[in-house]
Amino acid sequence: xxxxxxxxxxxxxxxxxxxxxxxxxxxxxxxxxxxxxxxxxxxxxxxxxxxxxxxxxxxxxxxxxxxxxxxxxxxxxxxxxxxxxxxxxxxxxxxxxxxxxxxxxxxxxxxxxxxxxxxxxxxxxxxxxxxxxxxxxxxxxxxxxxxxxxxxxxxxxxxxxxxxxxxxxxxxxxxxxxxxxxxxxxxxxxxxxxxxxxxxxxxxxxxxxxxxxxxxxxxxxxxxxxxxxxxxxxxxxxxxxxxxxxxxxxxxxxxxxxxxxxxxxxxxxxxxxxxxxxxxxxxxxxxxxxxxxxxxxxxxxxxxxxxxxxxxxxxxxxxxxxxxxxxxxxxxxxxxxxxxxxxxxxxxxxxxxxxxxxxxxxxxxxxxxxxx
Ligand code: SF4
Numbered sequence: 001x002x003x004x005x006x007x008x009x010x011x012x013x014x015x016x017x018x019x020x021x022x023x024x025x026x027x028x029x030x031x032x033x034x035x036x037x038x039x040x041x042x043x044x045x046x047x048x049x050x051x052x053x054x055x056x057x058x059x060x061x062x063x064x065x066x067x068x069x070x071x072x073x074x075x076x077x078x079x080x081x082x083x084x085x086x087x088x089x090x091x092x093x094x095x096x097x098x099x100x101x102x103x104x105x106x107x108x109x110x111x112x113x114x115x116x117x118x119x120x121x122x123x124x125x126x127x128x129x130x131x132x133x134x135x136x137x138x139x140x141x142x143x144x145x146x147x148x149x150x151x152x153x154x155x156x157x158x159x160x161x162x163x164x165x166x167x168x169x170x171x172x173x174x175x176x177x178x179x180x181x182x183x184x185x186x187x188x189x190x191x192x193x194x195x196x197x198x199x200x201x202x203x204x205x206x207x208x209x210x211x212x213x214x215x216x217x218x219x220x221x222x223x224x225x226x227x228x229x230x231x232x233x234x235x236x237x238x239x240x241x242x243x244x245x246x247x248x249x250x251x252x253x254x255x256x257x258x259x260x261x262x263x264x265x266x267x268x269x270x271x272x273x274x275x276x277x278x279x280x281x282x283x284x285x286x287x288x289x290x291x292x293x294x295x296x297x298x299x300x301x302x303x304x305x306x307x308x309x310x311x312x313x314x315x316x317x318x319x320x321x322x323x324x325x326x327x328x329x330x331x332x333x334x335x336x337x338x339x340x341x342x343x344x345x346x347x348x349x350x351x352x353x354x355x356x357x358x359x360x361x362x363x364x365x366x367x368x369x370x371x372x
Pocket of ligand 1: 028030082
């Protein structure tokens with residue numbers, strides 16, 4: 001940098017890659033700015049989707065990696081409804097997020113996973129699933145039979161060890177990627193807002209935005225699906241922590257079972273609803289469920305659905321006194337969790353939760369919120 005000017009490096013393959021990652025209408029954009037103007041977020045945040053799209057068209061990688069606008073997008077879709085060029089800004093932004101996530105990942109495997117075709121993804125997933133299946137039933141089958149014969153359902157800590165180990169591996173992969181994302185996003189920005197005020201800004205922003213959006217049917221459906229997934233995952237994580245620090249809690253069978261049912265049903269409906277709408281898409285289905293059909297969108301749902309289903313079946317079988325089936329469902333739950341954690345949680349679309357949280361945090365601390 002010299003005399004206030006700045007040399008900017010261009011990555012000529014960036015726009016092609018974003019195009020392949022689902023940003024098919026990238027070149028349609030002629031920079032009118034309507035997408036930013038109509039976006040309900042623009043009242044609250046200094047978003048600029050037009051700018052993010054421009055940087056992508058030009059291949060200005062450094063600017064794209066540090067841009068938090070794409071992570072602000074909550075898929076309200078007003079931009080896509082109003083773009084005069086018939087482009088789909090929300091899809092372009094989703095593709096930019098995939099590109100950013102690929103670059104934040106330090107292993108290089110996210111790029112391989114997210115750029116591969118749906119067939120390659122399913123085959124890889126099935127290979128991991130088969131290894132996990134052979135491992136579990138090969139090693140633990142006798143133990144399962146032995147415990148099932150007691151007629152009681154006990155959480156077999158031994159069975160949890162491989163999943164916990166895989167979870168730790170996934171976290172070890174994810175944590176440096178999250179740190180890289182933070183470094184890219186915070187670069188050249190000044191922290192102007194205190195930590196607690198930032199949290200308050202984020203909370204107020206989401207409450208206001210999502211409450212307003214609940215009045216619009218297609219937005220309401222999508223918000224509810226996301227909330228159900230969050231409730232399901234959040235409750236499962238909470239129950240796992242309680243199990244580790246205060247296992248006696250599970251002796252209060254009515255409460256613990258009610259929480260498990262709420263968690264598994266929330267997750268099952270939250271994942272099953274968009275999956276069904278995508279699979280059964282008709283003319284009446286909102287474009288949101290028809291447009292977001294990139295392989296990463298499919299895999300995030302396909303890999304989570306059986307986890308939620310098995311979690312529910314464990315207790316359905318138990319309540320029906322089908323103890324052996326309850327144990328098999330429990331083993332299958334763990335078996336499905338392994339490829340989910342190793343592929344989707346560590347490299348796939350589920351990493352976006354982390355990057356989104358980081359982007360909102362960086363945004364709130366650096367004056368991105370208009371309410372500060
Ligand atoms: S509304 Fe469409 S053409 Fe206008 S800036 Fe947004 S994506 Fe580009």
